[in-house]
Amino acid sequence: MIIQGDTGDWEIVIGLEVHAQVISNAKLFSGAATAFGAEPNDQVSFVDAGFPGMLPVINEKCVEQAVRTGLGLKAQINLTSVFARKNYFYADLPQGYQISQYDMPIVGEGTLLIDLPDGSTRAIGIERLHLEQDAGKSIHDMHPSKSYIDLNRSGVALMEIVSKPDMRSPEEAGAYLTKLRTILRYLGTCDGNMQEGSMRCDANVSVRPVGSTDLRTRCEIKNVNSIRFVQQAIEYEARRHIDVYENGGEIKQETRLFDSVKGETRSMRSKEHAHDYRYFPDPDLLPLVISQDLVDGIKATLPELPDEKKARFMAEYGLNAYDAGVMVAEKDSADFFEAVAKGRDGKTAANWVMGDFFATMNSDAKYTWTNPPVSAENLGKMIDLIKDGTISTRLAKDVFIFMVETGKDPATIVEEKGLKQVTDTGAIEKAIDEVFAANPDKVAEVKAGKDKLMGWFVGQVMKATQGKANPGMLNELIAKKFKE
Amino acid sequence: MSLDKAAVRAIAELARIEVRDEELDHLAGELSGILHFVEQLAEVNTDGVPPMSSVADLTLPMRADVVTDGGQFAAVLANAPDGVVEDHGGFFTVPKVVE
Numbered sequence: 001m002i003i004q005g006d007t008g009d010w011e012i013v014i015g016l017e018v019h020a021q022v023i024s025n026a027k028l029f030s031g032a033a034t035a036f037g038a039e040p041n042d043q044v045s046f047v048d049a050g051f052p053g054m055l056p057v058i059n060e061k062c063v064e065q066a067v068r069t070g071l072g073l074k075a076q077i078n079l080t081s082v083f084a085r086k087n088y089f090y091a092d093l094p095q096g097y098q099i100s101q102y103d104m105p106i107v108g109e110g111t112l113l114i115d116l117p118d119g120s121t122r123a124i125g126i127e128r129l130h131l132e133q134d135a136g137k138s139i140h141d142m143h144p145s146k147s148y149i150d151l152n153r154s155g156v157a158l159m160e161i162v163s164k165p166d167m168r169s170p171e172e173a174g175a176y177l178t179k180l181r182t183i184l185r186y187l188g189t190c191d192g193n194m195q196e197g198s199m200r201c202d203a204n205v206s207v208r209p210v211g212s213t214d215l216r217t218r219c220e221i222k223n224v225n226s227i228r229f230v231q232q233a234i235e236y237e238a239r240r241h242i243d244v245y246e247n248g249g250e251i252k253q254e255t256r257l258f259d260s261v262k263g264e265t266r267s268m269r270s271k272e273h274a275h276d277y278r279y280f281p282d283p284d285l286l287p288l289v290i291s292q293d294l295v296d297g298i299k300a301t302l303p304e305l306p307d308e309k310k311a312r313f314m315a316e317y318g319l320n321a322y323d324a325g326v327m328v329a330e331k332d333s334a335d336f337f338e339a340v341a342k343g344r345d346g347k348t349a350a351n352w353v354m355g356d357f358f359a360t361m362n363s364d365a366k367y368t369w370t371n372p373p374v375s376a377e378n379l380g381k382m383i384d385l386i387k388d389g390t391i392s393t394r395l396a397k398d399v400f401i402f403m404v405e406t407g408k409d410p411a412t413i414v415e416e417k418g419l420k421q422v423t424d425t426g427a428i429e430k431a432i433d434e435v436f437a438a439n440p441d442k443v444a445e446v447k448a449g450k451d452k453l454m455g456w457f458v459g460q461v462m463k464a465t466q467g468k469a470n471p472g473m474l475n476e477l478i479a480k481k482f483k484e
Numbered sequence: 485m486s487l488d489k490a491a492v493r494a495i496a497e498l499a500r501i502e503v504r505d506e507e508l509d510h511l512a513g514e515l516s517g518i519l520h521f522v523e524q525l526a527e528v529n530t531d532g533v534p535p536m537s538s539v540a541d542l543t544l545p546m547r548a549d550v551v552t553d554g555g556q557f558a559a560v561l562a563n564a565p566d567g568v569v570e571d572h573g574g575f576f577t578v579p580k581v582v583e
Binding site for chain 1: 498500538542544545547548550551554555557560561574575577579582
């Protein structure tokens with residue numbers, strides 16, 4: 001995206017840091033539970049509360065989840081990595097430091113392909129992924145003079161996933177987050193729920209004149225809790241930078257907060273320089289050394305990931321890039337589609353799943369992937385009935401609605417409701433004759449060259465057969481009749 | 485490497501330790517002394533020697549992903565400034581943090 005300023009054209013440079021809560025039963029360095037929504041401070045060990053003398057012991061599942069995510073991002077896995085202390089003081093950080101990884105993260109450079117609206121893809125670099133502890137939660141609105149602290153989240157494992165500054169528009173940033181969330185969900189390493197805060201995003205934004213390749217001072221926008229807000233925040237921030245530069249000002253590096261009500265960012269605090277965190281290797285933890293066998297073992301259990309699934313859907317079922325991208329956006333929708341499409345025409349299956357099925361699915365919150373409006377099995381059977389000529393596509397729309405209402409098998413519905421399409425030439429011809437006899441003036445008009453009226457005849461005959469006439473045969477027979 | 489007064493003041497601030505101005509000179513001297521002592525290590529050529537993380541040949545022990553702890557908010561809050569107070573519903577309380 002290019003923004004036109006008063007002095008010329010500007011380009012946005014965006015890098016994203018995503019904090020993804022690891023799916024595990026226990027925390028990164030303690031045996032306390034990670035479940036969301038427990039009573040305050042009820043899932044806290046003395047390690048999480050920073051009590052003196054408590055020693056962290058790493059949870060092997062969290063290590064495996066980080067490796068799994070790294071493999072999903074086609075990234076380098078570092079068999080030796082080191083935990084470091086990031087020192088800062090805040091009320092919800094009882095240790096006075098966060099155990100994180102600094103110069104030796106568990107995962108190095110990788111790649112993520114973003115899917116753009118026109119069906120094309122673009123590679124965004126991953127800089128690194130490291131493991132670290134989450135902080136507790138501060139609640140500021142429950143008491144007039146005090147903040148409340150809940151340490152249930154303290155010590156839960158996070159993966160900080162850092163992109164390279166490769167994105168150039170809010171749309172690309174949105175596509176990156178969407179794709180990353182999809183991959184995390186496929187892998188089962190993070191539930192990707194931004195509202196509950198299990199996936200959080202900080203955006204680093206700067207601008208530069210088009211054609212320039214140097215990076216200007218960036219600002220970091222913290223903890224924006226939806227993809228839409230991330231995009232809004234980036235756009236606002238980029239325009240703010242351009243305004244400042246064009247009025248002869250300078251951008252200073254700082255952390256900013258996005259106000260979703262006003263749609264603007266505002267200064268939060270001057271960003272401490274990296275050395276202010278005084279990182280040093282955590283003396284309580286030896287280097288984390290994992291074996292290539294462990295990595296290979298995890299690699300062998302990776303599911304088919306969205307990019308591969310998309311390519312296969314295009315090759316196997318003949319879907320275009322956009323449709324395939326929509327199908328694989330969620331593993332559940334991909335599985336549903338595949339159950340419908342298996343052994344059938346892929347494009348027909350895609351049209352039904354993306355059309356009537358998605359529309360119904362989204363029309364009512366009671367529908368979920370475990371309780372879909374129509375089962376994949378029944379939708380597939382309905383497509384078979386279209387294929388073998390029992391019903392037309394037009395009648396199938398009605399069958400679909402009855403399936404949603406009753407959950408019955410489509411063949412049963414066709415039987416009960418008498419929705420079998422009429423393919424008997426004699427019956428259709430009879431209906432055509434009746435319509436012709438009732439409208440001699442219009443017949444004359446068509447014969448005089450008013451071809452547009454043909455459609456009107458098709459509609460009338462269709463109506464006379466309660467929509468059951470086979471549309472292909474009907475068109476053919478009407479055309480033939482006019483030629484007589 | 486020697487530390488001047490400004491560096492000592494910055495470090496004290498980061499560590500949230502209150503240091504009076506008249507103490508800065510003395511502390512700068514002491515801290516610089518410690519740094520000079522440690523700097524003797526730089527005389528040893530360590531090219532190509534990987535950093536040693538432990539004198540014993542140990543690897544990081546790992547734990548299974550099983551919930552073995554928690555469910556003890558009263559013990560966790562026992563030393564909190566306000567303790568376990570009904571009004572505060574099991575939360576720690578701190579002076580209001582305003583961002």
